[in-house]
Amino acid sequence: MAADKDEVAWAFSFPAIDGGVLDLATFKGRVLLVANTASFCGYTYQYDGLEKLNTAKSAAGLTVIGVPSQDFNQESPDNATVKTFCETRFDIDFPLAAISHVKGAQAAPFYAWVAAQRQWQPAWNFNKVLIGRDGRIAGTFGSGDEPDGPALSAAIAAALLRAA
Template identity: 45%
Template sequence: MLNRRGFVSTALAAIAAPLATRAFAQASRIPAYAFSFPALSGEDIRLAAFSGRPFIVVNTASLCGYTPQYAGLQELWSEFRARGLTIIGVPSNDFGGQEPGGVTEISETAHHQYGVTFPITAKAVVVGPKAHPFYKWAAEARPKDVPRWNFHKYLIGRDGLIAEVFPSAVDPTDTRVKTAVAKALTES
C-alpha cells in the first residue's frame, strides 16, 4: 500500500514523464529546411536555401474557387520579398481533382493568368500516406492543422518550424496573414 506522499509522487511522475518526452521531441524535431521539392521547371527547390528566413508553403490548384488567391499570394510576396519572405506554391490534385493538368497547364494558370513570380513546385500529394515529406512533417507537427482543401498556408518561421497556419478561406492579403508575416520577419 502506498501512503499519501508516495501516491502523490507516483502520480506526478506519471504526469511529468509524457510531458518531458513531448518537450524533448519538440526541441529535437527537424526543421522544414531539411526538405526539398522538385520545381515545376525541373530543378529542386531546397528549403535549406531559405534558412533563417520565413517562408510560406501553400498547396494550390488551377480549377478551384480559391485559385484567385494566386493574385493575393503574388501581392503578399511583392510586399514582403525585399524583407526576406519567400512563398512556395505546391500544386496538388488532392482536393476535388482541381489540379488535373501537367506542367503546361499549371504554368499557364499560375504564371500567365495570375502573374505569379514566386517559386512553384511540381505537382505533389499533400495529404495521406503518400504525402510529400514536408507535408508529413507538417501533419506530425500540427495534426489539427492539416490541409483540408486547396490554398492551405503554412508560415514557417526563421527557426524552420511552423509559426502559423492559415486555412484555405483566409486570403493571403488578410491582415492576420500580413501581421504574422511581419512578426516572423522581425523575430530573430
C-alpha cells in the same frame, strides 16, 4: 519518412515545377509561406494575393512557395500546364513545386512533417503553412485566410520580426 521532432523546414525539398529540385534549405533564414494551390478552385484568385504578398514582403525576408496539388481534384494534369496557367493568368514569379500530394499517406515529406508537428494537414486548396526564420512552423491557415487578411498579415509581420 518519419518526421523527427527536431527537424526544421530546411530539411525538406520538393520537385520543382520546371524540373530539378526546390530545396527549402536555399531559403534558410527567410520566412516562408507555403500554400497548396490548384488551378480550378474557387480560391484560385488567391494566386494574385500571394504574388502581391511575395513582391511586397520579399525585401523584408518573405518568400511564398506554391505547391500545386491534385489531392482535391481541381488541378491541371501536368506541371507544364500549371506553370503556363500561373505565369500567364497571374504573372506568378514565386517558386512553384511540381504537382505534389499534400495530405494522407502519400503526402510530400514537408507536409508529412507538418502533420506530425501540428496534427494538421490541408483541408482544401490554398491552405497555408507559415515557416519562421528558424525553420519551425509559425502557423497554419485555411483557405479562408486571405493572403492580405488580418490573421495571416499579423502572423507574417511577427515572423518577419523574429531572428533566425
